[in-house]
Amino acid sequence: MGCIELMDYTILLSHTSFKEGREFIKVNFKEVYAVEPGYKIFDVYLIGLSPIVIGVEDDCVIFPYVKPCHGTFVIRIESDEEVENLRSAGN
Amino acid sequence: MAKKALLLLGCPELPVQNSIAAYLASLLKDAGLSVFVAGTDAALRLLEVSDTKGYYIGTESMIELDKCIEYLAEKRVDYDFCFVFVYNEQGLSYLTTIRSISNAKLFAIIFGTDSESLAGEIDFECEKLVSRAVHNPMPLVEMIEDTVIKGVKRWAVSN
Numbered sequence: 001m002g003c004i005e006l007m008d009y010t011i012l013l014s015h016t017s018f019k020e021g022r023e024f025i026k027v028n029f030k031e032v033y034a035v036e037p038g039y040k041i042f043d044v045y046l047i048g049l050s051p052i053v054i055g056v057e058d059d060c061v062i063f064p065y066v067k068p069c070h071g072t073f074v075i076r077i078e079s080d081e082e083v084e085n086l087r088s089a090g091n
Numbered sequence: 092m093a094k095k096a097l098l099l100l101g102c103p104e105l106p107v108q109n110s111i112a113a114y115l116a117s118l119l120k121d122a123g124l125s126v127f128v129a130g131t132d133a134a135l136r137l138l139e140v141s142d143t144k145g146y147y148i149g150t151e152s153m154i155e156l157d158k159c160i161e162y163l164a165e166k167r168v169d170y171d172f173c174f175v176f177v178y179n180e181q182g183l184s185y186l187t188t189i190r191s192i193s194n195a196k197l198f199a200i201i202f203g204t205d206s207e208s209l210a211g212e213i214d215f216e217c218e219k220l221v222s223r224a225v226h227n228p229m230p231l232v233e234m235i236e237d238t239v240i241k242g243v244k245r246w247a248v249s250n
Contacts, residue, residue: 017180037188038164045164048184066184068131069102
């Protein structure tokens, strides 16, 4: 996961499909933003089917992370900056 | 300057991926293209060992998958052709992402038992080569000879 592995993250869903991960975020979080594949969050470019949905709750972002051999993970990381980036882009 | 082709490999779980990658690289190289390969570490090591002397792909032309995405997204590099190997949803995710961040002419090489349903989920324009191949590469070899190489040569002449 690059630098994300070194961050303080919580895995909410693991080894799932991308679509299930997207649905999980849509159903469980009121504030969601749609971005295109390749959107940069932290120091990674998100991989996924369009649209990629990112949830926001308090000061955390909740997003899908695709690993080629392991499927999709939905992870939650605290970051005021990434929350602000999403809100200001207003997607 | 030679046209550039990128082969983007997924998890090397299905045997046909590695042999088709080496075969395709060989044909593209013979057609005059510079060939690069991005993939997971295991996929690259498989190719490296299969092509020990680097006849088809030199290790200097291999790129770690995350780095490849980073360079494309940051517009530090792009390719004329990109061949994305797809046999599961993760492969589709990479294909869709490449479509968003690259201007390359896109080919989806879709294989494995779910190939038809995966191909049906692609709702944007790209050349699709679809086969249920898992172990036997020959159906894909025929498609590549019929479609890809002729297409690449045609495109190269017209651009």
